Amino acid sequence: MVQFSLWDIFTFLLGAARWTVALSLIAFVGGGLAGLGLLMLRFTKLPGVSTAVAWYVQIFQGTPLLMQLFLVYFGLALLGMDTSPLVAAAICLTLYASAYLTEIWRGCVNAVPQGQWEASTSLALTYTEQMRYVILPQAMRVAIAPTVGFMVQIIKGTALASVIGFVELTKAGQMISNATYQPFLAYCFVGLLYFVLCYPLSWWSQRLENRRLA
Amino acid sequence: MIEFDFGTVLAQWPMLLRGLVLTVVLTAISAVLGALLGTACAWARLHGGPLLKRGVGAYVELVRNTPFIIQLFFIFFGLPSLGLRLSVEVACVLAMVLNLGAYACEIVRAGLQTTPKGQLEAAMSLALTPWQTFSRVVLPPALARIWPALVSQIIIVMLGSAVCGQISAEELSQAANLISSRTFRSFESYIIVTGIYLLLAMALRQLLYWVGPRFIFSRR
Amino acid sequence: MTQTSNPPFALVDIQGLHKSFGATEVLKGIDLQVGRKEVVCIIGKSGSGKSTLLRCINGLESFERGSLSVDGQALKHGDANAMRELRQQVGMIFQSFNLFPHLSAGRNVMLAPTLAKNIPKDDARTRAQTLLERVGLGHLFDRMPDQLSGGQQQRVAIARALAMSPTVLLCDEITSALDPELVGEVLQVVEMLAADGMTLILVTHEMAFARKVSDRVVFMHQGLIHEAGTPDEIFNHPKTPELRQFLSM
Numbered sequence: 028m029v030q031f032s033l034w035d036i037f038t039f040l041l042g043a044a045r046w047t048v049a050l051s052l053i054a055f056v057g058g059g060l061a062g063l064g065l066l067m068l069r070f071t072k073l074p075g076v077s078t079a080v081a082w083y084v085q086i087f088q089g090t091p092l093l094m095q096l097f098l099v100y101f102g103l104a105l106l107g108m109d110t111s112p113l114v115a116a117a118i119c120l121t122l123y124a125s126a127y128l129t130e131i132w133r134g135c136v137n138a139v140p141q142g143q144w145e146a147s148t149s150l151a152l153t154y155t156e157q158m159r160y161v162i163l164p165q166a167m168r169v170a171i172a173p174t175v176g177f178m179v180q181i182i183k184g185t186a187l188a189s190v191i192g193f194v195e196l197t198k199a200g201q202m203i204s205n206a207t208y209q210p211f212l213a214y215c216f217v218g219l220l221y222f223v224l225c226y227p228l229s230w231w232s233q234r235l236e237n238r239r240l241a
Numbered sequence: 242m243i244e245f246d247f248g249t250v251l252a253q254w255p256m257l258l259r260g261l262v263l264t265v266v267l268t269a270i271s272a273v274l275g276a277l278l279g280t281a282c283a284w285a286r287l288h289g290g291p292l293l294k295r296g297v298g299a300y301v302e303l304v305r306n307t308p309f310i311i312q313l314f315f316i317f318f319g320l321p322s323l324g325l326r327l328s329v330e331v332a333c334v335l336a337m338v339l340n341l342g343a344y345a346c347e348i349v350r351a352g353l354q355t356t357p358k359g360q361l362e363a364a365m366s367l368a369l370t371p372w373q374t375f376s377r378v379v380l381p382p383a384l385a386r387i388w389p390a391l392v393s394q395i396i397i398v399m400l401g402s403a404v405c406g407q408i409s410a411e412e413l414s415q416a417a418n419l420i421s422s423r424t425f426r427s428f429e430s431y432i433i434v435t436g437i438y439l440l441l442a443m444a445l446r447q448l449l450y451w452v453g454p455r456f457i458f459s460r461r
Numbered sequence: 462m463t464q465t466s467n468p469p470f471a472l473v474d475i476q477g478l479h480k481s482f483g484a485t486e487v488l489k490g491i492d493l494q495v496g497r498k499e500v501v502c503i504i505g506k507s508g509s510g511k512s513t514l515l516r517c518i519n520g521l522e523s524f525e526r527g528s529l530s531v532d533g534q535a536l537k538h539g540d541a542n543a544m545r546e547l548r549q550q551v552g553m554i555f556q557s558f559n560l561f562p563h564l565s566a567g568r569n570v571m572l573a574p575t576l577a578k579n580i581p582k583d584d585a586r587t588r589a590q591t592l593l594e595r596v597g598l599g600h601l602f603d604r605m606p607d608q609l610s611g612g613q614q615q616r617v618a619i620a621r622a623l624a625m626s627p628t629v630l631l632c633d634e635i636t637s638a639l640d641p642e643l644v645g646e647v648l649q650v651v652e653m654l655a656a657d658g659m660t661l662i663l664v665t666h667e668m669a670f671a672r673k674v675s676d677r678v679v680f681m682h683q684g685l686i687h688e689a690g691t692p693d694e695i696f697n698h699p700k701t702p703e704l705r706q707f708l709s710m
Contacts, residue, residue, distance in 0.1 A: 089443065093403040094414065098428065179305075186311060218303075221311060359558075360561065362553075362555065363553075363618075365521065366519055369577060371541075377572060377576070378572075381563045
């Protein structure tokens with residue numbers, strides 16, 4: 028058993044936390060872009076497209092994230108791609124985020140009064156123009172608080188990437204726990220670091236929501 | 242050409258069934274205890290003394306801002322250092338109850354806070370005690386209001402229980418792990434188990450929407 | 462038990478009542494005695510303090526100065542048990558009905574006696590059925606509040622208050638939230654209660670009803686009782702310009 032000082036442990040975990048942040052950002056940005064695309068598809072009148080998006084959301088919201096990670100990991104291997112855990116986790120979390128974000132934003136679009144659709148249709152705007160210039164700007168105001176709130180979910184979701192071998196904060200915690208035989212200390216530290224990452228976002232999201240309602 | 246072999250995996254159906262049963266049992270116990278804990282915490286946050294309010298608030302924020310897997314590892318691996326060694330299943334239930342309790346607290350609290358003032362005045366005018374007012378007049382309609390949100394959260398906890406396989410609980414995801422390593426058919430194992438989770442989530446939603454109005458918030 | 466010095470014995474005895482909301486004084490010294498079986502209607506403009514006065518009588522509002530006693534017992538705001546005892550004597554019916562939405566009409570009526578008076582369920586059920594019949598709704602025992610019209614809901618609310626066998630009923634603008642065609646059925650029930658000898662204190666805008674049913678009418682203006690008297694005195698011979706202006710409105 029190697030002796031580590033508290034400082035060694037802390038810096039090691041902090042280093043791993045960088046990967047947590049990196050993976051979260053990739054998922055958020057990628058998922059956001061994909062989610063936006065899915066949002067546009069959700070509201071078209073084309074037959075079957077809207078339902079397909081609804082099913083996509085239903086699958087990601089109705090199955091465990093852990094299973095999704097395994098499926099992407101083993102699925103990519105089946106397709107012959109030699110993937111690292113990071114790539115598999117990034118792809119999976121991006122898809123996961125896209126499903127949840129598109130559903131959150133769908134609710135926000137539905138919060139825009141029907142009259143806005145009618146007015147913009149009467150002005151002969153195309154669907155894309157309607158969304159871009161009339162609907163989405165209004166939906167965005169409602170969307171900011173829950174979107175920031177979902178960022179917290181993504182950060183917590185990255186913890187599962189440890190199970191497929193990606194070395195982020197949770198995996199680092201396990202490694203410290205095994206090396207020092209001090210699981211209580213290790214997981215306290217890890218919990219604390221996640222809290223420091225997540226709580227400011229939770230607080231901000233709550234503040235945005237309060238301001239919107241005020 | 243990729244060849245799938247679902248047959249080998251499906252032949253392991255007894256193991257899948259055992260895993261499914263444990264997942265259902267864990268979820269059922271955690272849903273009930275977690276909802277009770279959440280309701281108690283919601284009441285405490287609204288009517289408790291300042292120390293209780295802050296304590297519950299800290300618990301809620303701690304659970305909601307850390308991953309479930311860390312909460313589980315802390316309980317199962319960390320607590321023995323303090324002398325509290327729990328069995329795998331008990332650790333799972335405890336983690337799930339504490340997790341659901343924190344989210345349920347906020348959900349139920351929102352429901353309680355939207356109680357129309359007139360309801361409280363009517364109950365007061367009828368000489369009901371504070372406990373009678375809370376349990377018979379305030380809580381049932383509040384639960385009816387937030388039922389969809391609470392049901393969603395229970396389903397989230399059920400899906401989150403897949404992580405319990407990481408401490409070797411023999412629930413559904415662990416069944417997938419074991420079958421995958423036995424048959425070398427990883428993708429098929431996980432696809433089938435994922436499908437089972439999806440069906441379980443849909444069934445659970447239907448069940449809770451049926452149970453709620455009949456037994457929880459008395460539409461009688 | 463203290464007796465007031467004014468014969469006959471005042472069931473509700475209010476003396477020098479002052480009540481403020483923050484910096485605003487809403488009741489500026491109210492003196493009012495209501496005898497047993499009396500029907501008193503309180504009229505006045507919005508903001509004159511009528512509802513606040515009513516809500517003081519069953520303790521939903523506290524007051525800073527003065528005295529208020531019901532059946533000889535002074536109000537003790539700090540004592541929760543005493544307040545519950547008071548509310549078994551003094552029933553209230555609200556403008557917005559406040560029926561419990563998750564309970565049927567009958568169960569709304571049954572709830573309080575079962576809990577506060579520990580009456581066994583079957584007795585409470587029979588009594589609730591009788592009371593609903595008394596207000597003309599015996600056939601709607603199992604209906605949920607959202608399946609009832611406003612007038613029906615208010616009548617259930619009256620039955621619910623009666624279930625506690627109160628000695629005084631406070632009615633706070635009980636027809637103001639009703640569509641005009643539903644007002645009559647509720648006033649009919651109140652008239653019946655008056656005829657049966659219930660002590661009633663009503664805040665109302667229904668002048669014709671007040672004229673018909675009350676023993677006494679009290680006109681409130683800016684937190685004080687401006688004029689009081691029999692219906693004939695108040696409606697046919699108003700003395701003060703404020704009352705005259707109010708009645709002409």
